[in-house]
Amino acid sequence: MQTTIHQFNRVAEEYDFVNTLLNDYSFFMNNLPVQTGRALDVGCGSGILVNELSAHFGEVIGIDISDEMLEIATVKRQPSNTTYLNMDAENLVLVGKFDFIVSRTTFHHLNDIPKVIRQLQTLLNDGGKLVILDNVSERETPPAYVYVAGAVIEFIPHIRKFGFRNAVRIFNHQTSRSWLEHVTSDKYKSEQQYHELYRRLLPDCRLQKMGWAMGIVWEKQ
Incomplete structure (x- = not known):
């Protein structure tokens, strides 16, 4: 995890510039829950998605492990209803529950996905949604x-x-x-591995392949 922090700190400014231009957040916007009280972005980076969600929710919290990313977020994207916290997704310490929990290109960095999923499930209100978008590849680590x-x-x-x-x-x-x-230190899951893992962790979840990414949507009943 320390390696990941160092890598993201080194590329934070250019990563923010590129992602501001290239990233499409429509998958998250198309899966908003009915209730729009609180939202949580796990691995929020420089706050681009947090900023998008702030127009739809009463409160939005973004967590990330990179100080450089969070500094950009607080300077460029911090409406009054947003909060940024330096926090490891595998050791969440958050008060209250959320109606919408999202994560974009973060889960392939995690050491214990089942643990994180269990934590996020407990943080969701009934009727709330967990929406994950992450890299998918038949080759675990492309050259x-x-x-x-x-x-x-x-x-x-x-x-x-x-x-x-x-x-x-x-x-x-x-x-x-x-x-x-x-990117050459990342390890991605295949489409089959996604189906095996997330259908076990999140019964009745919906999986959607979108080119380089796999989208996962789960609603808490």
Whole structure:
């Protein structure tokens, strides 16, 4: 976990820039619960999703292990109904329950997913939803050239969409030594592993494959 903290601290500013441009949070917005009192973002990074949720919930809490990410979040994205906490997802210390708990590209960093799921289940109100989006790959740890090739393929489309200067900045981040060191240390689950694990932990959950990601939606009855 300390390695992950160090890696994210090193890339925080560029990670925030790239994710502000590229990330699509529609999966979370399309699965909002009926009750909109409190929301929790596990692994909130620089607060992009927290900021989106703040327009829909009375209170939103974002937790992350990277001080650099949280500093960006507090400076750029802290409406009055949001709070950011430096907290490990595997050791949650939170007061009260939530109507919506979300997590984006965080669960593959966890050592004990069943433990975290159990904690999150206890933190959900009845009728609340747990929505997870995380990387899926048939290869547990893709090599660096896969990410570099992806950055090359996306470069021209990014120029058309974001302009040359922004496309270069995205490319430089995606092919930087710091970022490649991070992604080549990640370990992803296959689609079959997702179904085996989450259908056991979250009965009646819905799983949705979306390219590089697997989405999981579970409602507490």
